[in-house]
Amino acid sequence: MLTVSDVRFPTSLEQHGSDAMHTDPDYSVAYVVIETDQGMHGYGLTFTVGRGTEIVVCAVEALSALVVGKSLEEIVSDFRGFYRLLTSDGQMRWIGPEKGVIQLATAAVLNAVWDLWARSEGKDPRKLISCIDFRYITDALTEQEALDILVKAQTGKQQRVDQMLKEGYPAYTTSCAWLGYSDQLLKQLCTDALNDGWTKFKVKVGADLEDDIRRCSLIRQMIGPHNTLMIDANQRWDVGEAITWVTRLAEYKPLWIEEPTSPDDILGHAAISKALAPLGIGVATGEQCHNRVMFKQFLQASALQFVQIDSCRLGSVNENLAVLLMAHKFKVPVCPHAGGVGLCELVQHLILFDYISVSASLDNRMCEFVDHLHQHFRSPVVIQNAHYMPPKDPGYSCEMLESSVQTHQYPQGQVWKNLQ
Ligand SMILES: C[C@H](O)[C@@H](O)[C@@H](O)[C@H](O)C(=O)O
Numbered sequence: 001m002l003t004v005s006d007v008r009f010p011t012s013l014e015q016h017g018s019d020a021m022h023t024d025p026d027y028s029v030a031y032v033v034i035e036t037d038q039g040m041h042g043y044g045l046t047f048t049v050g051r052g053t054e055i056v057v058c059a060v061e062a063l064s065a066l067v068v069g070k071s072l073e074e075i076v077s078d079f080r081g082f083y084r085l086l087t088s089d090g091q092m093r094w095i096g097p098e099k100g101v102i103q104l105a106t107a108a109v110l111n112a113v114w115d116l117w118a119r120s121e122g123k124d125p126r127k128l129i130s131c132i133d134f135r136y137i138t139d140a141l142t143e144q145e146a147l148d149i150l151v152k153a154q155t156g157k158q159q160r161v162d163q164m165l166k167e168g169y170p171a172y173t174t175s176c177a178w179l180g181y182s183d184q185l186l187k188q189l190c191t192d193a194l195n196d197g198w199t200k201f202k203v204k205v206g207a208d209l210e211d212d213i214r215r216c217s218l219i220r221q222m223i224g225p226h227n228t229l230m231i232d233a234n235q236r237w238d239v240g241e242a243i244t245w246v247t248r249l250a251e252y253k254p255l256w257i258e259e260p261t262s263p264d265d266i267l268g269h270a271a272i273s274k275a276l277a278p279l280g281i282g283v284a285t286g287e288q289c290h291n292r293v294m295f296k297q298f299l300q301a302s303a304l305q306f307v308q309i310d311s312c313r314l315g316s317v318n319e320n321l322a323v324l325l326m327a328h329k330f331k332v333p334v335c336p337h338a339g340g341v342g343l344c345e346l347v348q349h350l351i352l353f354d355y356i357s358v359s360a361s362l363d364n365r366m367c368e369f370v371d372h373l374h375q376h377f378r379s380p381v382v383i384q385n386a387h388y389m390p391p392k393d394p395g396y397s398c399e400m401l402e403s404s405v406q407t408h409q410y411p412q413g414q415v416w417k418n419l420q
């Protein structure tokens with residue numbers, strides 16, 4: 001059985017999550033629960049920012065016919081085939097393929113399948129490779145190359161596991177500087193974050209240059225010259241505009257500019273990367289990069305210096321594995337997008353896997369953290385001294401509390417009734 005719910009949180013009331021393009025996000029999920037005949041549960045979700053979640057829910061319902069009636073064993077014994085079944089259905093692929101709402105729905109369903117599967121058994125390199133659909137990427141990465149990467153990374157694996165259990169995976173915070181926050185709130189949150197041991201901060205930019213100069217200068221002053229600053233424009237600019245705008249912010253020494261322009265403009269990102277390289281500023285993108293084929297081209301065109309995988313935008317673990325392996329081959333660090341609802345909970349698994357089993361490196365790598373809505377999860381992320389501590393509970397960590405789902409269902413949950 002598969003059920004899906006439209007669950008929304010009224011985060012726009014306090015401007016949490018606001019940026020230059022999404023000025024009033026209500027962090028939301030299409031929340032999927034799969035129940036097997038044996039009574040086992042798998043929980044999955046995909047993230048949205050409010051209106052339109054009902055469309056993702058519809059798409060999940062349309063896909064559910066392809067899942068219901070199959071056993072977990074049937075699915076995972078040919079996971080590549082099952083991935084293709086969902087993404088390449090002869091009629092439904094027309095509304096993708098492998099992008100937009102239907103890919104978000106694929107992510108929600110497959111995240112639930114991975115949750116179910118993760119609870120049951122270990123996975124060796126060959127098994128993992130057999131989950132990836134290599135269609136359209138063999139010109140960049142063959143199946144054999146992917147396997148070689150995983151086999152090579154078996155060396156030193158246990159040390160990395162021990163290191164992660166002890167130290168955790170380095171994180172940065174975006175919680176201090178949403179675009180709609182006042183300077184006063186920004187200062188307060190930044191002071192708190194510094195006290196809590198944070199050393200890497202992301203600031204929203206892109207709506208107004210004078211505001212950006214003021215906010216970047218303020219935050220740089222507060223964090224000092226040695227801490228790390230990143231800026232994020234959420235696709236606000238044209239290519240030329242991105243270059244001039246970011247050049248004006250260069251004195252604040254951002255490590256990267258995130259989503260400077262349309263997420264589909266690969267050559268535009270390449271031009272921006274080239275123009276900003278002499279200033280020591282890289283280009284980061286990925287939260288709206290809709291599939292492995294796009295990532296392949298970004299990598300081939302040297303259009304990004306930081307790969308921001310997203311646990312709910314791509315087709316779940318299956319497609320994210322392909323991107324992690326391609327990024328490794330192209331020697332580009334992966335710094336996942338997180339935050340939203342449940343994205344931190346999900347993506348911590350992927351980035352730990354990247355370090356332990358793929359890249360074996362922490363150079364220029366860190367995972368985003370945003371401090372909202374974790375209290376609604378059964379196994380929320382654990383952050384210690386600005387590091388993600390490895391999750392201890394089995395599964396993919398995105399089971400929500402029943403009471404949270406109930407009260408935040410849209411539009412009938414109590415939280416939304418009270419706001420009417
Ligand atoms: C609307 C959202 O909060 C975005 O602003 C957010 O995902 C952001 O781009 C990020 O990098 O965290």
Ligand SMILES: [Mg+2]
Nearest residue numbers: 232258259287
């Ligand atoms: Mg972003």
